[in-house]
Amino acid sequence: MGKKVLIVGGVAGGASTAARLRRMDEDAEIIIFERGEYISFANCGLPYYIGGTITERRMLLVQTPERMKSMFNIDVRTQNEVIKIKREEKRIVVKDLKSGKIYEENYDVLVLSPGAEPIKPDIKGIDAKNIFTLRNMNNVDAIKEYIENNSPKRAAVVGAGYIGLEMVENLYNLGMEVSIIEKSNQVLNTIDYDMAAIVHEYLISKKIPLYLGDGVKEFNHSENETEILLESGRKLKADIVIIAIGVRPDIAFIKDSGIELGSRGGIKVDSYLRTSDPDIYAVGDAIEVEDFITKDAAIIPLAGPANKQGRIAADNIVGKKVKYKGTQGTAIAKIFDLTVGCTGNNEKVLEAKGIKHLSTVTITNSHAGYYPGALPMTVKLIYSPEGDIYGCQIVGFKGVDKRIDVVAASIRFNKKVFDLTELELAYAPPYSSAKDPVNMAGYVASNVLEGNMDVAHWYDIEQADLDKTIILDVTEPYERSFGFIQGSVNIPLGEIRERFEELPRDKEIIISCQVGLRAYIASKILKQKGFKNVRVLTGGFRHYRTVMKSKNTLPIWYS
Amino acid sequence: MGKKVLIVGGVAGGASTAARLRRMDEDAEIIIFERGEYISFANCGLPYYIGGTITERRMLLVQTPERMKSMFNIDVRTQNEVIKIKREEKRIVVKDLKSGKIYEENYDVLVLSPGAEPIKPDIKGIDAKNIFTLRNMNNVDAIKEYIENNSPKRAAVVGAGYIGLEMVENLYNLGMEVSIIEKSNQVLNTIDYDMAAIVHEYLISKKIPLYLGDGVKEFNHSENETEILLESGRKLKADIVIIAIGVRPDIAFIKDSGIELGSRGGIKVDSYLRTSDPDIYAVGDAIEVEDFITKDAAIIPLAGPANKQGRIAADNIVGKKVKYKGTQGTAIAKIFDLTVGCTGNNEKVLEAKGIKHLSTVTITNSHAGYYPGALPMTVKLIYSPEGDIYGCQIVGFKGVDKRIDVVAASIRFNKKVFDLTELELAYAPPYSSAKDPVNMAGYVASNVLEGNMDVAHWYDIEQADLDKTIILDVTEPYERSFGFIQGSVNIPLGEIRERFEELPRDKEIIISCQVGLRAYIASKILKQKGFKNVRVLTGGFRHYRTVMKSKNTLPIWYS
Known part of the structure; x- marks a missing residue:
């Protein structure tokens, strides 16, 4: 008879642990305790079942206790709630929610994967049936x-x-x-x-x-x-x-166990996903992980990391030494036709932590503009003055998931913005451009760090003192009929070489165009003509206008 | 007055060189000589214009001589063919195809971007008008x-x-x-x-x-x-x-110039894209690059690399020292609804070069199976015995471009198959699964290299001697009504633990299921029960059946 491993929680992390553990150790006795009625259900799919996109309820039930038994020889006990851990005796106390019976089970190794519970604040009337x-x-x-x-x-x-x-x-x-x-x-x-x-x-x-x-x-x-x-x-x-x-670790049952919690209130684990008790592992939404970028403790409840952690915990239980190397918070959401993806840290987090960083915004087509259906996406890349990629955010209608994954991989591999320029990504007109949006984001960031370009941000325009700053719009006059920055001076790019002497040399110049490319070219011309204080509005007028529209309409909007 | 830079060829590589060069050096004199009528046209889009997907001819004309002049102050001479290079005098001989006039132009730096021409073999009747x-x-x-x-x-x-x-x-x-x-x-x-x-x-x-x-x-x-x-x-x-x-470098005009060619017949360049003449650079489809994987010389005509090379050549011309680090051959094609992507080397190349390698095939859904529209893709990962990723090929209907790009980035960053398992990619049900197809390919390859699984390939089944080899099908009996490997023995996975004694211990066992997951679990059980010679059919019955269908139908097929 092998080790007896008890697993608390039968969804993402717990189910992954159990399946991998069985593959690695046919002799282990494995029992999953799940408080709910179901294991391994598709919790990320729940909203789509409510909305009717997922039509069949059974589609959500990815795995069943019966299949866990036949495929993996795992004893799954649903509606069995672990209510206490007796670490000294290496036993847990379980309540069978169907019969009300309370019983104990001993273990050699215990794995905690209780997940997180939605926060429900104490507000008057919140417990209503609707x-x-x-x-x-x-x-x-x-x-x-x-x-x-x-x-x-x-x-x-x-x-x-x-x-x-x-x-x-x-x-x-x-x-x-x-x-x-x-x-x-x-x-x-x-x-x-x-x-x-x-x-x-x-x-x-x-x-x-x-x-x-x-x-x-x-x-x-x-x-x-x-x-x-x-x-x-x-x-x-x-x-x-x-x-x-939001959610918080669902860990009331470990309260008196003496298992250490971290500074953020999640279960503290080492890089092998072992808790303060060497016979107890923990995975998933209830644990504190290392933020991959800052190395600080963080609670980052995501399905991908939970599944990976389950596998790693299993490997460590069978004696491999596998490290979990932190969570970078790669996430994505479909919002109707729009896709929002992010990975790494955002500027708010970096600012709060006092970490010096730069950012640039590029707006590029999802694929070659001449092939039908290309749609622009906005890519924000955030990086250290040395070029380390701190984070990336992408919003658009098409191809966002691909680019966020490529940047997520680059972050995971500790690469710099310069490295993004060297990526040889798959190009054919229906899929991308010869220079992919990720290459372009890398080029722009590299240009900034190599001193080819200084950038201004939307808030620099908002705060600009027009007595000291010229906002130079290098688009064509007809483009201005669709909108432009108030107070900007218009000299189309094609005329800059003839007309640059019209610009004052004692003022700061912030150059804008639609998305930033022409402004960059104009900035190169002006700098080489001896202008000292020239910046390019990153993301161009298009990004600026979107931010301003939001600021002018919100915080409260209704029709 | 700055340097005088002449560029031969005004499409991908040449146009990129010119644009970057101007941004970096406002004073350079830049002239592009293009034999054809157009510069910077969308050559990757040409088939789609013929087919009517791209409806407007003008969409293919990405850049015009007029805009190159106004944006970049570049003198573009279309229908001007460079017919000879006089290196000693640093001059080129040009024929104006409109007037027939021949003239010379001197240079400080010359950039060759002549591209490649389609091979048209000497076959009877090939010059017909259709x-x-x-x-x-x-x-x-x-x-x-x-x-x-x-x-x-x-x-x-x-x-x-x-x-x-x-x-x-x-x-x-x-x-x-x-x-x-x-x-x-x-x-x-x-x-x-x-x-x-x-x-x-x-x-x-x-x-x-x-x-x-x-x-x-x-x-x-x-x-x-x-x-x-x-x-x-x-x-x-x-x-x-x-x-x-196919195509070959279009370089007749450099024949007598003394510019060195490489072993494959392309223009030889160093890692700074400089030819054997230090004042002459070359980029694009006409050059020999270093194969990123094998480091051998190769001609790899692709638009992405050509564009990147143009930029790098420009940087080197202005005195930066930027290396081109080789081409890995990332490519993609849309074939009706199907997408085929590849990066790195294939097994044929590796075999021809005598490079030892392994490969595994995974078939995974484009996104969570419970969310509508998920479609399977086949991922073939090729790697060294140490885990270095040599190449990847993916065929499927959805999400192929994303996964090939993630693997392409991993190859570019010299990562191993183990690293693919750690990638934290963006997951929500419409986009992926908690374990992305790239993670899965990494897991399977890692399992092979870590000794958790031995694999068999489709040709091992084809060549199997059923006196010495048992083909064990662990699918459910009802699945066999959709097809199975001839001569295979069926024991469903759920019965393996009870029935394994039915299997002979003195024969090799190759286990198959639909895509390989259940076969892997079965192999783990059998190995832990003491079976020594157990392999898993990689890609499962589904991949095997597809290959056999092709072999049995082709080489010639018509309805």
Whole structure:
């Protein structure tokens, strides 16, 4: 008889641990304890089942206890809740939720994969039957049932993170009017404001009310509807409310166990995913990982890392020495037709930590512009003065997932922005351009770091003193009829070589064009003509206009 | 006045050199000599204009001499052919094709970017007016005009490389019956036979006749049609023929210049893209590059590398020291709905060079299976016994471009198959799975190299002696009604633990399932039960069946 391994939690991390462990050790006794009714369900798919994109409930049930038994010879005990860990005796206390019976089980190795639970703040009226959080099959069933029985017309989603926005899309697709309430001044806190502004513009174009920088004070229920009173005093009405303001490690059951927690409140593990007790491993959303960029402790609840951690924990249990090397927070969301991807740290995080960084924005086509269907994407690359890639955010309609993955790989391999220029990526007109958007982002960042270009950002324009700064627009006059920066001077690129003497040499010049390419060429001309203080508006007028539109419309928008 | 830089050729490499050079040096005198009428046209887009996907001819003209002048102050001389280089005098001899006038121009630096010309073999009847090659706007105009005036019904494409297959798709989309004639026994020689078999199966499903392993002996023209006599003696008829059997450096004009050529017949350059003459650089399809994997000299005509080389040459001309680090041959093709991507070396190349390598095949969904629209892709990863990634080939309907780019980046960064398992790629159900196909390919290869799994290939099954080898099929009995390997023994995975004693211990066992996952689990069980000689059929029955279908149907197929 082999080792006896008990696993607490049968979803992503726990199920991965169990499957890999069995492959590596046919003799181990493996028992999974899962509080819920289901193991290994598709929790990332839940919003899409609610919205009807995923039509069959059974599609969400990726793995069953029966198959775990037949394929892996694993004893899966659903509706069995681990309520206590007796470390000294190497035993756990389990409650069978069906019978109410409490029993104990001993272990050689224990693996904790309890996951995270949605935060549900203590707000008046939050426990009403039309207010939901979303974590598991029970929640989904309850939401589906409520919608079927009550046909809600108006929905409010509190929290504009990934799950929140996925719920917005799915409730909208069911025909509801959906409002978004978010405490921060932007959606998707994993990206920066200027990139979130693209999402804001898009949501506004879909006539989805946005209440940013505002929280819920109380829910007041009448017979037919719920009135949501916001902290600002504003009120809105809804028939159904989804609370998606975040999650926290679901670890009440380890409270008295003596297992150490980290500074952020998650289970502390070493790089082998071992807790402070060498016989206990922990994986998934409940643990603190090392932020791959800053090396600080962080809680980053994501399915990809949880699955990888499960596999690594299993390898370590069978005596391999495999390290988990940190989480970089690569994430992606579909928001209707829009895709938002990010990896690494954003500028807000870096600023809060006092880490010096630069950023540039490029807007490039998803594939060759002459092949039909090319759509622009906005790429923000964030890097150290030495060129180390700190993070990347991409928003667009097509090909975003590909580029964020290439940058994510580059970050994982500790590469610099210069290295992005050397990537030989697959090019044919339906897929990319001869210089891929990732190459282009690398070129622009390299130009900055090599001293070929100084950049200005949208806020530099916003804050510019026009007595000291000339904003030079090098687009063609006809382009200005579609909009331009107020106060800018227009000299088309083609005329710069003849007309540069019109520009004052004692002022700073910030050059803008649509996306930044022509401005860069103009800046090279002016610098070589002896102008000292020349910057290029990164992302060009297009990015600036989007940010300004967001700033001028929000925090509160409704039609 | 700055340096005088002459550039021969105004398409990908030449135009890139010129644009970057101007940005870096406002004072240089830059002249581009282009034999054709156009510069910087979208040569990768030409098939799609013929097929009507790109509707406007002007879309192909990415850059014009006028814009090169106004944006970059570059003197572009189209229809000016450089016919001779006088290196000792640092002069070139140019023929103005419009006036017929011959003149000379001196240079400080010369850049050669003449590109490659289609190979048109000396075959009887090949110069007829309905037989075309495809390189430039003139060819495209001629093909378009021929099609419009003659409404050909039957087309033959000779050569099944990227351009050949793109032409097949585009002529097919115009309503023609298209036949493919290819000297090799497979399409797309940059990938291996087993992967090309997926393309064969697909083309056959579209009822496109394939004449593989056969070449054209002669074209016999009658008034209304062309009869193509193949080397095998077979005959087929066509109204229009496209010859796309490959390209070679278009460098007749440097013949007497003393500029050194390499072993493969391309212009020899050092890592700074300088020819044997230090004042002459060369870039693009006419040069020999270093194969990034083997470090051997190679001619790899691709647009991405040409553009990057142009930029690097410009940087070196202005005194930076930038190295071109070789070409890995990342390429991609859309073949109707199918995408074929590859990067690095294939097994044929590695075998020919005597480089020891391993390969594994994984078949994984483009995104989470429970989210609608997921489609399988076949990933072949090729690597050294130490895990260095030598190459990757992917064929599928969705998400192929993303995965080939991630692997291409990993190769460029000299990473190993183990590193692919650590990639934290963007996951949400519409985009990927928690373990991305690239992770999965890495896991499988790692399992092989770490001794967790031994693999068999399709040809091991083909060659198996059933007296010495058991082929164990671990799928469910109902799955066998859709096909199975002849002679295989069926024990479903769920019964292996009870029934393994039925298997002989003195024979080799090759285990198969649909794609390889269950077979792997079964192999782990059998090995831990003491079976010594157990292998897993990589890619499973699905890959095996596709290869066999190709082998049994081809080399010649027509309906």
